[in-house]
Amino acid sequence: MEWRLRRAEPADAAACALVAGATFLEAFAGILDGPDIVAHVGSKSDAASFATLIADPNSVVTLAEANVGAAPLGYTVLTTPDLPVPVEEGDIELKRIYALFPSHGTGLGPALMERAFSDARALGRKRILLGVYGGNRRAQRFYRKQGFTVAGERRFLVGATWHDDLIFARAL
Template sequence: MMQDWRLRRATAADAPAVAMVAAASFLETFAGILPGEDIVAHCARNSAAEKFAVWADDPASVVTVAEHPDGLAPVGYSLITTPDLPIDPLPGDVELRRIYTLSLTRGTGLGHRLMALALDDAAALGAKRVLLGVLGTNVRARSFYEREGFILAGTRRFNVGAGWYDDVIYARAL
C-alpha cells in the first residue's frame, strides 16, 4: 500500500518529534533482540531532543522527518552527519547515522524514499561517499541497504546500554 508520506527537512523545533520517533522506532526494531534496559539507556543518551536540535542546526548535517499524510504524525526519519566510525574516512565522506521508520510504514516505499532523499542531501553537501553502521545480525536492515547499493566496508563494536554488539559498516559511492 503506497502512502503519500510527507518528507521534509527537520528544524530544531522538530527535535522533540524526531526524538520521539527515534526512540519508538529503536524500541520497535530491537525489542526482543536487545535487553530492555539497554534500549532505554541507549535512547535516553542517543535520541534526546537536544541532540536532534544540534544536528538540525548543524550545516554539516541533515535531519529529515517523515510524516503521516493524515495528521502529520512523525513516522520515520533520517540523519546525515559527519562520520563517527572506526574506519579511515575519505575526503567527502558523510555518515547516514540514522534511518528508521515505524512498522506501520513497512511495504509502503517510505524507507526507499527516505534513502533516496538522504543520498540527494548527501550529494548536495558535497559528499562523495555515504557510510553507515548496522547491527550485523539485523538481516532486514542489511538486505535493505544492499538493495540500495551499499557494500561492506568494515566492522565495529557498538555500545547499546551496558552491552556491546558487532556491527558492519557499509559504504556507497555517490
C-alpha cells in the same frame, strides 16, 4: 498510508526524538535488554540531541510525516562520520534511517534513502557510510539493494553489552 518528507526544523526535535525511541524499540526489543534500550534512547535520541543535529550545518535531519495530521513516521540523520574505517574526503555518515512499522511496505524506506543520497550530494559529498547491527539481516538486505557494500566492522556498546556491527559504504 500516505506520507511526505521534509527537512527537520528546530521545532521538530521532539517529534524526531519520539519516532527515534519508538523505532529503536521496534528494532531491538528482544535483542537488547530493556534497560539498555531505555538508557540508549534517553542519552542518544533525546530532543536535545536532535536539536543539536538539526542546528549543525554539516548535518541534515529529514523527517517523514503522515500527509493527514503530520504524525512523525520516520527520519534520517546525515552527519560527520564517526566510524572505525578510513574516512575519505567527501564522506558523510547516514547515522540513522528509521521508519515506524506501520509505514513498512509503503516505499518510505527507499524514499528516505533516496532523499539522503540527494542531500549528501547537495552537501558536496561523494560517499555515504553507515553502521548496522550485525544481526539485522533485514536492514542489511535493504542496504545491499540500495547499492551499499560492506566496508568494515565495529563493536558498538549499548548499555552494558557490546554488539558487532557491519559498516557499509556506497559511492554517490
